[in-house]
Amino acid sequence: MTAKPSAQMACSVLIASALTALCPAVSAAPGPAEAGLKDILNYIGTNWDALTRTMTSCGSVQDSKLDEPAWLYLPAGLAEPESVRRLEQTCRVRVGRLPAQIERPGQLDPAVIGPQGLLYLPNSYVVPGGRFNEMYGWDSYFIILGLLRDGRLDLARGMVENFFFEIENYGTVLNANRTYYLTRSQPPFLTSMILAVYQADLNAGRAQPTWLERAYALAEREYGFWTTAPHLAGATGLSRYYDFGGGPAPESLKDETGFYAKVASYFLTHPDPGHSYVVAADSATPSPDGLAVRVCDGSQRCASADPIELSPDYYKGDRSMRESGFDVSFRFGPYGAATHHFAPVCLNSLLYKTERDLEEMARRLGRAGEAAAWKRRAEKRRLAMTHYLWDEKAGLFFDYDTRSGARSSYAFAAAFYPLWVGLASPAQAEAVARNLPLFETAGGLAASPRKTGAQWDFPYGWAPLQLIAVEGLRRYGRGEDADRVAFKFLSTVAQSFRREGTIREKYDVAARSSQTRVTMGYQANVIGFGWTNGVFLELLHALSPELVARLAEAQPTGPRPD
Numbered sequence: 276m277t278a279k280p281s282a283q284m285a286c287s288v289l290i291a292s293a294l295t296a297l298c299p300a301v302s303a304a305p306g307p308a309e310a311g312l313k314d315i316l317n318y319i320g321t322n323w324d325a326l327t328r329t330m331t332s333c334g335s336v337q338d339s340k341l342d343e344p345a346w347l348y349l350p351a352g353l354a355e356p357e358s359v360r361r362l363e364q365t366c367r368v369r370v371g372r373l374p375a376q377i378e379r380p381g382q383l384d385p386a387v388i389g390p391q392g393l394l395y396l397p398n399s400y401v402v403p404g405g406r407f408n409e410m411y412g413w414d415s416y417f418i419i420l421g422l423l424r425d426g427r428l429d430l431a432r433g434m435v436e437n438f439f440f441e442i443e444n445y446g447t448v449l450n451a452n453r454t455y456y457l458t459r460s461q462p463p464f465l466t467s468m469i470l471a472v473y474q475a476d477l478n479a480g481r482a483q484p485t486w487l488e489r490a491y492a493l494a495e496r497e498y499g500f501w502t503t504a505p506h507l508a509g510a511t512g513l514s515r516y517y518d519f520g521g522g523p524a525p526e527s528l529k530d531e532t533g534f535y536a537k538v539a540s541y542f543l544t545h546p547d548p549g550h551s552y553v554v555a556a557d558s559a560t561p562s563p564d565g566l567a568v569r570v571c572d573g574s575q576r577c578a579s580a581d582p583i584e585l586s587p588d589y590y591k592g593d594r595s596m597r598e599s600g601f602d603v604s605f606r607f608g609p610y611g612a613a614t615h616h617f618a619p620v621c622l623n624s625l626l627y628k629t630e631r632d633l634e635e636m637a638r639r640l641g642r643a644g645e646a647a648a649w650k651r652r653a654e655k656r657r658l659a660m661t662h663y664l665w666d667e668k669a670g671l672f673f674d675y676d677t678r679s680g681a682r683s684s685y686a687f688a689a690a691f692y693p694l695w696v697g698l699a700s701p702a703q704a705e706a707v708a709r710n711l712p713l714f715e716t717a718g719g720l721a722a723s724p725r726k727t728g729a730q731w732d733f734p735y736g737w738a739p740l741q742l743i744a745v746e747g748l749r750r751y752g753r754g755e756d757a758d759r760v761a762f763k764f765l766s767t768v769a770q771s772f773r774r775e776g777t778i779r780e781k782y783d784v785a786a787r788s789s790q791t792r793v794t795m796g797y798q799a800n801v802i803g804f805g806w807t808n809g810v811f812l813e814l815l816h817a818l819s820p821e822l823v824a825r826l827a828e829a830q831p832t833g834p835r836p837d
Contacts, residue, residue: 312827315772319808320425322778326805327430328408329399330358333366336393338453339406340526344369346392348454350444351376359395377457380446380500381519385455391525394452397440398433403780404803406530409451410437412461413600414806416468417739421809423475424816432472435490438465442493447500450598458520459598463501463625466494466632484640491636498629501622508618509677512659514626517615518594521587530797537795538593538610539585545609552589552612556582591615603796604731606687606723607674610795617683618675620664624692627656631696657698670706672699686713687723688740694747704751711756718784719764720744728794735791736764736784738810745814761814762822766829768811778811780804 328335336345346369347362349355355370363370371392377383385391393409400410401418415434422431438448448465450456469490476482500506501514508515523535542552589612596602596611599619607614634649663675666682671690673682690707693699699707714720719736726733741764748757767782771789779789780801791800815823 312769312823315769315778315811318772318776318778319421319812322803322808323401323422323425323427323430326401326404326803327399328402328410330356330362330395330397333362333368335408336362336366336368337408338391338393339408340530341391341455342529343390343392346371346390347395348373348388348392349395353395353444356395356397373454377444377446380460381458382446383457385457385520385525388454391454394441394445394449394454394457396437396452398437399430400434400437401430401805402803403801403805405780405799405801406797407451407801407803407805409453410434411451412438412448413464413739416464416471417742417806417809417813419468419471419809420742421805421812423471424809424812428472428475428479428481431475435465435468435472438468439489439493442497448497453526455525459518459594460500461598462600462621463497463629465497466629466636469494470632470635487636488640491633491640494629494633494636498626498633501626501629508675511618511663511675511677512655513618513623513663513675515615515618515677516595516598516622518591518598520594522590523585524594524597527796534796535585538589538612539583541609542585542589542612543583547608550588550613552586553583554586556584588612601722601731603729604687604722605725605727605729606683606685606689606731610729613676613678616676616678618663618677619689620660620672620674620687621689621692623656623660623664624689624696624698627653627660627693627698628696630656653698660693660698661703665703667706670703670710672703672707685723685725686710688714688720688744691740691744691747694751695743697750699747699751701751704747704753708748708751708753708756711760714744715760715763716785717763718767718782718787720760721784728792730781730791730793730796734783734785735781735793736767737781738764738768738807742810742813745817749817758818758822761818762826765811765814765818765826768807769826770829777802778804778807780807 336347345366347359348371349359351373359370362368373383374387375383396410400415401422402408403411403414407414415438419431419434422428441447441449441452445457447460448463450459450461473482473487473490505517506514527534539553592607592612592614593610595615596607599614599622601611603611605611607617630649630653634646634653637646637649660672664672664682666673671686672693673684673690675682690710694704694707713724716734716736719741721733721736722740723732731737741760745757745761748760764784767784767787768778770787771782772778775789780803781791782789783791789800818826
């Protein structure tokens with residue numbers, strides 16, 4: 276999709292002004308170095324249009340993750356908008372209605388909807404790209420940051436209002452707006468999005484107290500989703516990820532062919548004494564998902580003489596891992612199978628930030644009593660996180676296993692979340708910063724030091740984790756570390772862009788390359804890419820003019836990707 280000439284012209288103006296503001300010396304002396312940044316900034320600026328979806332575009336409804344006809348579903352009580360009628364006629368999209376008004380997640384089993392399809396949203400939105408052709412929960416925060424940096428305030432605000440629509444009509448902020456995601460959410464960045472857009476509106480002289488009133492009420496409702504059963508992590512006072520559905524995740528069956536057989540094989544050959552993730556297939560009651568399998572090794576010697584299938588507890592963990600956004604990692608046990616049994620650092624840090632953000636909103640709305648109550652909730656969570664998740668000896672925050680009653684020892688870049696949200700003490704932040712060598716590579720931070728073949732482990736680096744770590748380090752006075760990590764990742768993205776002309780979902784940060792060799796889960800490295808685009812702009816904005824000049828002059832190294 277090509278941007279309209281007016282959009283390209285506006286982008287060129289934004290690029291020129293960005294370079295002037297960030298690096299006057301570069302913009303004053305045009306040349307190859309300046310072109311290096313101009314090209315990538317132009318790509319990002321025009322790509323917002325290429326990644327924008329609306330209810331008037333035929334391509335918005337398509338879903339490469341499923342082999343099913345294009346369907347669009349409306350909430351049970353919503354009158355059919357004119358845009359949907361036109362979509363139905365022009366694109367031959369089939370339009371249906373959800374069978375009931377949804378008040379809470381898990382209320383409606385997506386299996387009763389057939390075929391699966393896109394859920395209606397009233398405003399335009401930006402998708403990540405590739406197989407991700409819908410509006411995602413946590414991706415959208417980083418996308419919105421980029422939109423605001425590029426002056427696309429109306430589009431950013433419309434996306435936040437789409438989340439309001441999801442809460443009111445689909446029960447919560449969804450993993451994404453597809454019917455098969457009606458059982459789960461994604462990491463809670465809603466209040467961060469609200470305050471980013473509201474501040475941009477204030478700066479533009481367009482802020483409306485009534486908008487903040489509505490945002491506050493809906494964010495409070497969304498907060499309740501995470502702080503009531505079944506999202507409670509035992510008796511810790513903390514929360515967990517939990518998908519209301521059962522069985523294999525529908526979006527995995529086409530795009531991740533063979534994934535569940537590989538998981539079953541792993542657990543047969545690596546049995547966990549305390550947990551059974553494989554069970555004998557019931558021949559009298561065939562597996563409804565068709566995943567009763569014989570699992571064999573490369574020489575075709577079967578590890579199990581009889582068909583076996585993965586247990587309901589495994590599927591609950593797999594789905595909950597997908598709600599966490601970290602799919603796939605071995606952080607919550609092999610293949611994320613125990614995700615729903617952990618109180619995670621990332622989720623509880625975000626809920627702490629949600630509590631502090633709601634405190635800020637209440638104060639702006641003149642509700643001093645409510646602001647004080649939110650402050651108390653945040654402090655209670657901070658104390659619980661320090662008790663359960665902080666390891667003084669290791670100097671890191673770790674996830675807490677509610678089954679064993681012990682902290683995990685799996686180092687993960689989520690340890691920087693407490694710095695990003697400001698709940699870490701100065702001593703804790705200093706200790707986490709000293710552990711940077713566990714994650715830091717030539718091209719930025721790897722998600723973990725462990726090489727498992729999963730994309731959320733070594734050697735892969737992801738834009739959101741870079742931004743959270745960099746801003747967290749900067750918040751606690753570690754500016755030199757923050758600049759170094761930011762520059763490494765930005766230069767990895769920029770050099771890869773100069774080789775291939777695209778921005779990717781993830782990078783091999785050890786090799787400073789977009790070439791990936793993922794063996795767990797989907798294996799593509801998607802082009803687009805929404806959150807990488809947004810994080811690139813945000814990290815670039817915080818760099819000194821000297822570092823921007825170095826970034827602009829850096830030349831590509833390494834092979835072109837296949």
